[in-house]
Amino acid sequence: MLVSAAALVLASGAFTAYTWLTFRAAMVEQLSVQARIIAFNSASALLFNDPVSAQKTLGALGASPSIVDAAIYDNGGGVFARYWRGRKSLIKAFPQISKSQTEAHWYTHGELSLARRIEPQGKPLGVVLIRCELGELTTRLEGYAAITAAVLAACLGAAVLISAGVHRSVSVPVIRLAETARLVSRDKNYSLRAAATGSRDELDFLIQSFNGMLEEIQQRDASLQKAHDELERRVEERTGLLHAANKELEAFSYSVSHDLRAPLRHISGFSKILAEENRDQLNADGRHYLARIEEGARNMGRLVDDLLSMGRISRQEVVRRPADLNLLWQEAWERLQPEFEGRKIEWRIGALPAAECDPGLIKLVFTNLLSNAVKYTRRRECAVIEAGQITVDGEDVIFVRDNGAGFDQKYAHKLFGVFQRLHREEDFEGAGVGLATVQRIIHKHGGRIWAEGKVECGAAFFFTLVPRKPSRPKPANSVSS
Amino acid sequence: MTRSTFPFRSLLGISAVLVLSISAVLAHASSPNEYDVKAAYLYNFGLFVQWPAAPEPDAAFTICVFGVDPFGKVLDRTLAGQSIGSQSTIPRRISNPQDALGCRILFVSSSEENNVKQFLSSLGKTAVLTVSDMPQFLDRGGMIQFMVVNNRVRFEVNLAAARRAGLTLSSQLVKLAVTVETSLPPEK
Ligand SMILES: Nc1ncnc2c1ncn2[C@@H]1O[C@H](COP(=O)(O)OP(=O)(O)O)[C@@H](O)[C@H]1O
Ligand SMILES: [Mg+2]
Numbered sequence: 001m002l003v004s005a006a007a008l009v010l011a012s013g014a015f016t017a018y019t020w021l022t023f024r025a026a027m028v029e030q031l032s033v034q035a036r037i038i039a040f041n042s043a044s045a046l047l048f049n050d051p052v053s054a055q056k057t058l059g060a061l062g063a064s065p066s067i068v069d070a071a072i073y074d075n076g077g078g079v080f081a082r083y084w085r086g087r088k089s090l091i092k093a094f095p096q097i098s099k100s101q102t103e104a105h106w107y108t109h110g111e112l113s114l115a116r117r118i119e120p121q122g123k124p125l126g127v128v129l130i131r132c133e134l135g136e137l138t139t140r141l142e143g144y145a146a147i148t149a150a151v152l153a154a155c156l157g158a159a160v161l162i163s164a165g166v167h168r169s170v171s172v173p174v175i176r177l178a179e180t181a182r183l184v185s186r187d188k189n190y191s192l193r194a195a196a197t198g199s200r201d202e203l204d205f206l207i208q209s210f211n212g213m214l215e216e217i218q219q220r221d222a223s224l225q226k227a228h229d230e231l232e233r234r235v236e237e238r239t240g241l242l243h244a245a246n247k248e249l250e251a252f253s254y255s256v257s258h259d260l261r262a263p264l265r266h267i268s269g270f271s272k273i274l275a276e277e278n279r280d281q282l283n284a285d286g287r288h289y290l291a292r293i294e295e296g297a298r299n300m301g302r303l304v305d306d307l308l309s310m311g312r313i314s315r316q317e318v319v320r321r322p323a324d325l326n327l328l329w330q331e332a333w334e335r336l337q338p339e340f341e342g343r344k345i346e347w348r349i350g351a352l353p354a355a356e357c358d359p360g361l362i363k364l365v366f367t368n369l370l371s372n373a374v375k376y377t378r379r380r381e382c383a384v385i386e387a388g389q390i391t392v393d394g395e396d397v398i399f400v401r402d403n404g405a406g407f408d409q410k411y412a413h414k415l416f417g418v419f420q421r422l423h424r425e426e427d428f429e430g431a432g433v434g435l436a437t438v439q440r441i442i443h444k445h446g447g448r449i450w451a452e453g454k455v456e457c458g459a460a461f462f463f464t465l466v467p468r469k470p471s472r473p474k475p476a477n478s479v480s481s
Numbered sequence: 482m483t484r485s486t487f488p489f490r491s492l493l494g495i496s497a498v499l500v501l502s503i504s505a506v507l508a509h510a511s512s513p514n515e516y517d518v519k520a521a522y523l524y525n526f527g528l529f530v531q532w533p534a535a536p537e538p539d540a541a542f543t544i545c546v547f548g549v550d551p552f553g554k555v556l557d558r559t560l561a562g563q564s565i566g567s568q569s570t571i572p573r574r575i576s577n578p579q580d581a582l583g584c585r586i587l588f589v590s591s592s593e594e595n596n597v598k599q600f601l602s603s604l605g606k607t608a609v610l611t612v613s614d615m616p617q618f619l620d621r622g623g624m625i626q627f628m629v630v631n632n633r634v635r636f637e638v639n640l641a642a643a644r645r646a647g648l649t650l651s652s653q654l655v656k657l658a659v660t661v662e663t664s665l666p667p668e669k
Contacts, residue, residue, distance in 0.1 A: 044653035047525040049518070049633065053657050121528070 008155050012148040019144050023137050027112055028105050031130055034061065035103065035116035038128045042072050043118055046080060046125040054081035061130065068111060070130040072118070080126060095129045110134050173197045177207055190218040254311035257304045264304065268297040299429075306433040310418070313361065313437055318444045323359040325352035325398065329387060332366035340374045343383065350388025353396060355465050361441045362465075368434040369400040369461050375428055376459065377404035395468060401460035407453040415451055438463075516552050518634045519614065519627055520559040526610060526625060527565040527586055529654035533608050533647055542568035543583055545575050547600075548590030578603055589613040589623065597621050608647045620666050624648070630659060641665045 038057055045054035054072050061067045061083050069084035073095070095115035097104045105114040115129045173195070180194040193211045197204045271293045282290065329352060355362075370385075377383035386401040407415070407422045414420045416439040419432040442449045446467035453459035523544055542565045546552060560570040565585075573584065578600050581587050587609050589597055594615045601611060601622035611618075614627035619639040624646070626637045639662035643650050655661055 041653065044525075044529060044651070044657055047528065048522060048636075048654075048657050050635075050657045 004159050005156055008152050012152045016141070016145050016148055020137075020141050023140060024112075027132070027134070027137055028114065030064075031067075031105065031112060031114040031132060032103060032116070034064065034067075035114055035128050035130055038070070038072070038130070039116050039118040040120070042081070042128065043120040043125055046072070046074060046118060051081045055083070057081075058083035064132070066132045066135065068131045068133050070128065073127045073129070075124060075126055095127055097127065107134075110138075169197065169199065169201075170203060173203050173207060177210060181210070184214065190214050190221060250311050250314055253307055257307040257311070260300070260304050264297055264301055268294060268301070271297065299431075303431045303433070306431050306437075310433055310437045310440070313364070314440055316361070318358045318361065320356045320358060320445075322354060323357055323362065324354050325357075325362070325389075328359055328363045329366050329370075332363050332370055335367060336370055336374065339371065343374075343378075344381070345374070345377070345383040345385055348384065348386040348388075350386075352387070352398065353389055355396075357445060357465050358441075361444070365438050365441050365463070366400075368438045372434060372461075373400055373402040373404065373459075375404075375430070376406075376423075377402045378428070380404060395464055396466075397462050397464055399460055399462045401458065403458040406455050406457045406459050407451075408455055409453055412451045412453060416449070514555065515629070515634060517555050517559075520552050520556045522627070522634065522636070523556070523586055523588060523612060524559055524563060524565075524570060526612065526654065527570070529651035530610055530643075531649040531651070532566075532585065540568065541571045542566070542585050543571055543573050544586045544588070545573045545581065545584035546588045546590060547575050547578075547581060547593060549592035550574055551590060552588075581609060582607055584609050586610045586612060589615065589618070591615045597623070604646070606646055610643070610646075610648055619662050622666055624650075628659060635659045638662065639665075 038061070041057040041060075042054045045051070045057065058070050058072065058081055061070050062085070065085075067083075067085065069082065071082040072080045074080045095104070095113070097115050097117060101117075102119070103114065103116040105112060107113075111131050111133050113129065113131045115127055117127055118125045177194045180192055184190060184192050191214075193214060194207045196207055196211075271290055275287070275290050275294070279287070329349070370387075373385045374383075377385065380403060384403045386399075388399060390397050390399060405423065405428070411422055415422065416435045417432075418436040420436075421430060421432040423430075439449055442463050442465070445465050447464040448468070449461065449463040451459060451461050527542060527544070544556070544560060546556065550556075556572045560572050563570045573580075575581060575584070581600075581604060585608075589600070589611060591614065593600065597613070597615065597618070598621045604611070610625065611623045612625040612627070613623050616626075618626040619637055619642070622642055624639050624642045628635055628637060636658055637660045638650060638655060638658040640650060640655065641662065641664050645665065
């Protein structure tokens with residue numbers, strides 16, 4: 001804006017100056033032509049000493065209103081003839097023209113004077129002097145200046161209007177668009193829209209496209225959210241159903257287990273009475289069968305007990321408090337001691353941490369894992385049982401490892417199901433409820449449990465007691481249940 | 482042009498007037514003779530006439546006086562060192578009308594007034610500019626006639642006579658003439 005105004009002012013200044021110079025040059029040229037004509041036409045008058053004729057010749061200058069006065073001087077310097085307009089001519093002095101010049105001009109306060117030698121065929125006869133006022137030039141120049149100023153003002157006005165128009169129709173919408181884009185990216189609010197310009201130009205098209213893009217994003221967001229919500233809802237629904245089914249199943253199995261106890265007691269009670277009171281009436285086979293019945297009843301009692309305890313644990317709330325895991329391990333170990341009395345076992349027990357947990361339940365975990373380790377190393381000449389803590393990807397992981405019968409890693413995930421067993425009853429007795437109970441306890445703590453094993457090369461069980469931090473990526477090497 | 486103060490200017494004016502009046506008085510004493518002026522004019526006429534091409538380019542431009550010479554040495558002085566075009570001017574006095582053929586300008590002296598008519602018609606269409614100060618010179622077939630008006634030497638011209646001789650007088654000259662005759666005198 002400022003630059004264009006300066007340029008305009010400069011241009012008009014240059015134009016005016018150029019006009020002024022051009023006009024002056026034109027004025028001089030015009031005067032020179034007139035002087036030539038006068039010189040030509042007055043030569044004879046000078047030669048024949050006829051001032052009246054010379055006067056007539058000068059009188060022709062009356063056609064030029066700007067010429068103030070004129071004179072013809074003879075060679076002696078005297079005024080031969082003169083012409084003036086309006087006031088009396090002031091011409092007195094003989095104009096000074098240097099020898100080499102035939103013509104000279106000069107400016108004096110608002111007047112231009114031009115002198116020219118009269119010398120036809122090289123014979124000097126005199127000098128003609130013409131004076132004209134520059135009033136016309138000044139008037140014309142003023143006219144030009146006025147026009148230039150008007151043009152300048154008009155141009156500036158137009159420039160201001162145009163720039164204001166550009167500002168209104170381009171800058172403002174662009175700034176608004178940028179502001180909207182900034183807000184959208186800052187607040188992630190895709191419901192914002194850039195204001196339309198109302199005109200049907202590229203800018204409006206840009207704004208429409210931008211808004212269209214926002215619309216698209218918003219729609220996708222909405223449908224994504226909808227799909228997500230739907231999924232969530234379905235998961236919740238299924239989970240709810242699952243929970244309900246689980247609860248039902250547990251309640252059912254609990255009541256069944258509970259109800260099984262009475263008839264079971266009858267079976268074992270009466271088979272005992274039978275064995276004691278009617279022993280003599282029975283032959284060897286009968287006594288054998290009776291013993292099998294008693295054993296079956298005992299197993300079944302244990303199974304019922306396990307199921308009942310698992311049901312109890314399922315319903316039990318986890319009450320966390322600070323506990324020393326070394327102590328819990330110790331207590332579990334002492335309780336199971338009768339089971340491995342007399343066996344040769346190498347214990348490698350590392351330091352276990354203190355943890356916020358339900359001590360009773362965690363002791364049950366240790367009891368179960370330790371009992372399995374002892375059971376499945378039974379055939380080992382030299383059993384090795386380890387326990388300790390390791391750190392995997394920043395997580396505290398507690399493990400129990402043995403060098404016993406092991407299992408096929410393919411079925412590692414199956415171990416934790418109720419009644420799921422990888423060994424035959426004849427090889428290793430058991431009901432398949434222990435690890436299921438352990439998994440429930442760990443899950444109730446928010447932890448995870450998994451197993452690693454190899455047939456005849458031992459097994460290892462790992463668990464954590466706190467939920468994994470969500471930001472942490474799932475480690476590739478760890479096996480989750 | 483330098484600007485001078487007012488008193489200085491008026492002083493200059495007064496002194497100029499004084500000088501002019503003194504010189505006028507002096508000039509009257511040795512005032513240029515009427516024939517000094519006429520001699521100069523004779524030469525000047527040569528500048529304002531379109532001459533037919535000279536037979537020989539470097540021949541002299543001859544200004545002749547026919548009859549009793551009223552100029553004397555003045556004419557010789559006036560023409561000395563002068564030229565018209567590329568031709569240098571020389572004076573010549575003739576007494577025989579036949580000699581007029583070699584002249585460019587011919588001044589006919591008043592002494593020849595009685596037989597001027599025959600003389601002029603004998604020139605025929607010869608390209609000679611005839612000048613005289615005798616009365617009725619134009620009426621008798623002459624081209625330029627001197628006269629004195631208000632103490633100034635002026636002249637009259639007869640364009641028809643000049644044209645018959647194949648001469649064209651410049652408008653610059655014609656405009657200075659007191660009267661301009663455009664017809665030939667009737668033949669008698
Ligand atoms: N330490 C171990 N070594 C090898 N196999 C094991 C070990 N612990 C558990 N198992 C396998 O997991 C199955 C389930 O264990 P569990 O639920 O405790 O049942 P149970 O001990 O009553 O058989 C076992 O039948 C066995 O096949
Ligand atoms: Mg077990």
